[in-house]
Amino acid sequence: MRDFYGVTLPSALMLGTARYPSPAVLEAAFRSSGAAVATVSLRREQGQGGAFWDMIRELGVRVLPNTAGCHSAREAITTAQMARDLFDTPWIKLEVIGHADTLQPDPFGLLEAAEALAADGFEVFPYTTEDQVLAQRLLDAGCKVLMPWGAPIGSGLGLNNRYGLRMLRAAFPDVPMVIDAGLGLPSQAAEAMEMGFDAVLLNTAVAEAGDPAAMARAFALAVEAGAAARAADPMEPREMASPSTPLIGKGWL
Amino acid sequence: MSDVTVIGAGVAGLFAALELSRRGLAVRLIDRGGGPGAHGCSWWAGGMLAPDCEGATAEPQVARLGATAAAAWAPITPVTRRGTLVLAMPRDRAELARFARRTSRHREIVPAELEPELSHHRTGLFFEAEAHLDPRRALSDLVRALAARGVTVETAEADPADIPGPVIDARGLAAGLPDLRPVRGEMAVLHAPGIRLSRPVRLLHPRHPLYLVPRDEGLFMLGATQLESASRAPVSARAALELLSAAYALDPRFAEAAIVELGADLRPAFPDNIPRILVRGRVLHLNGLFRHGYLLAPALARQAADHILTRTRGELVHED
Numbered sequence: 092m093r094d095f096y097g098v099t100l101p102s103a104l105m106l107g108t109a110r111y112p113s114p115a116v117l118e119a120a121f122r123s124s125g126a127a128v129a130t131v132s133l134r135r136e137q138g139q140g141g142a143f144w145d146m147i148r149e150l151g152v153r154v155l156p157n158t159a160g161c162h163s164a165r166e167a168i169t170t171a172q173m174a175r176d177l178f179d180t181p182w183i184k185l186e187v188i189g190h191a192d193t194l195q196p197d198p199f200g201l202l203e204a205a206e207a208l209a210a211d212g213f214e215v216f217p218y219t220t221e222d223q224v225l226a227q228r229l230l231d232a233g234c235k236v237l238m239p240w241g242a243p244i245g246s247g248l249g250l251n252n253r254y255g256l257r258m259l260r261a262a263f264p265d266v267p268m269v270i271d272a273g274l275g276l277p278s279q280a281a282e283a284m285e286m287g288f289d290a291v292l293l294n295t296a297v298a299e300a301g302d303p304a305a306m307a308r309a310f311a312l313a314v315e316a317g318a319a320a321r322a323a324d325p326m327e328p329r330e331m332a333s334p335s336t337p338l339i340g341k342g343w344l
Numbered sequence: 345m346s347d348v349t350v351i352g353a354g355v356a357g358l359f360a361a362l363e364l365s366r367r368g369l370a371v372r373l374i375d376r377g378g379g380p381g382a383h384g385c386s387w388w389a390g391g392m393l394a395p396d397c398e399g400a401t402a403e404p405q406v407a408r409l410g411a412t413a414a415a416a417w418a419p420i421t422p423v424t425r426r427g428t429l430v431l432a433m434p435r436d437r438a439e440l441a442r443f444a445r446r447t448s449r450h451r452e453i454v455p456a457e458l459e460p461e462l463s464h465h466r467t468g469l470f471f472e473a474e475a476h477l478d479p480r481r482a483l484s485d486l487v488r489a490l491a492a493r494g495v496t497v498e499t500a501e502a503d504p505a506d507i508p509g510p511v512i513d514a515r516g517l518a519a520g521l522p523d524l525r526p527v528r529g530e531m532a533v534l535h536a537p538g539i540r541l542s543r544p545v546r547l548l549h550p551r552h553p554l555y556l557v558p559r560d561e562g563l564f565m566l567g568a569t570q571l572e573s574a575s576r577a578p579v580s581a582r583a584a585l586e587l588l589s590a591a592y593a594l595d596p597r598f599a600e601a602a603i604v605e606l607g608a609d610l611r612p613a614f615p616d617n618i619p620r621i622l623v624r625g626r627v628l629h630l631n632g633l634f635r636h637g638y639l640l641a642p643a644l645a646r647q648a649a650d651h652i653l654t655r656t657r658g659e660l661v662h663e664d
Contacts, residue, residue: 112401112402112403112617113403113613113615113616113617113618114525114615114616114617115615115616115617116616118615139573139574139575140571140572140573140574141574142524142525142526142572142574143525143572143573146525146615245550245551301445301446
């Protein structure tokens, strides 16, 4: 597995920490899945999420603070700085939202913030689209990881643009990439891993499942299956049927 | 001479005090504000007695323990038993199906059959067994019921350690218990005398779920955000926008409503969001009612009284 800023993770599953029925259920989801990373939002807690953040720290997994809900580079940079102080980590999942309805990233604000944060010593995980030009610019800005979306945040639509994602994966074969946002089902996570992505990050699909711990476990299994399939060099699809048992030589009855 | 001292005149403390008094104990009641008020989070509640709807996200215990809440409140304060109406905007119809799957004791209805003024909504879910009350009225009715039994509220900042005998600590976040965390909530009260709704309405929305509880004299309580934050800052512009937009989506006539009140406070909650009776020697902590203060205070009070009188270990009791 490719590493993330020098860190090799024990699982390719990353989970968000919002929208669970309770912190106890959140903890159960992490325990049952073995997810390696917890993303945490800081924006709406007005800097006072202390008790909840303590619980996240106590999960014993790596924390990836995010700038969810930020609509400008400036806002995202301020939030990132606050996150670094609070969680004592250079990691930041950079989200700069460009559209209120689709929550799609604002590529211009994203690049501006990524440049500033990387120069300031942050290890940036930019939430981006499958756009290759933007990907290159983010890498040029100092990002060593990319987080292309599967589909709009919280939509559960899965991998919306397989062609674009395949092209992105092929264009930057050595860059660690996490499919972030839009996954609704474990099969979609497995597919992302089969396509060669290094990890998946999701929140709503688990947090709003009827049984979040069971769904988190299902995603963990899917991610493992997808990664194993990728490593096993899957067959290429072909048009012509190819029987697994030879026909020649079978006697006519 | 009192048999037991209750600290905190929020919904948990008042209900426990009344329960203990009814069971024959001499109760002393202390509150830092001299009675229920804006200093306690019970003041800012919606007052829905909605065990079935809460079951969509809460642990099954909440629905079970809350099932008798309306009956427990009825002798104390007016309880309106007209059920709960659950709606979703057309594009969020899937939310309604999911909510229906995760709850019980509901049926699909055409909203206008129940609330004629909501004729622009095509389908909804009706939770007939649910009820609601006016929280501030309920608090003052509890105070009145206690006064009738000779229990009045003393004004003091009390520490359980300084008080002799059995103590019920119902101070909410001020009790400073380990694992107890604040969950910020923001609400609004609107005055819209032209709008007639007779029961709580919940609007399911992927981003901004909302409930609206009708109160007397054309008032509506709009609630409530749920943030993992300890901030006691006034209602944020974002929260106000979300609440008001959702109300507007529910019925555009709310655009003309007067905003009577915007309030924010912190709900005390344990990690599983279920209230606890923590037994610490002679002190019983009644805490962590989260968003279920009015729904679960009767069960919490009952189990606390059982523990004090007969050492019964109810399911909410946690002994060290």
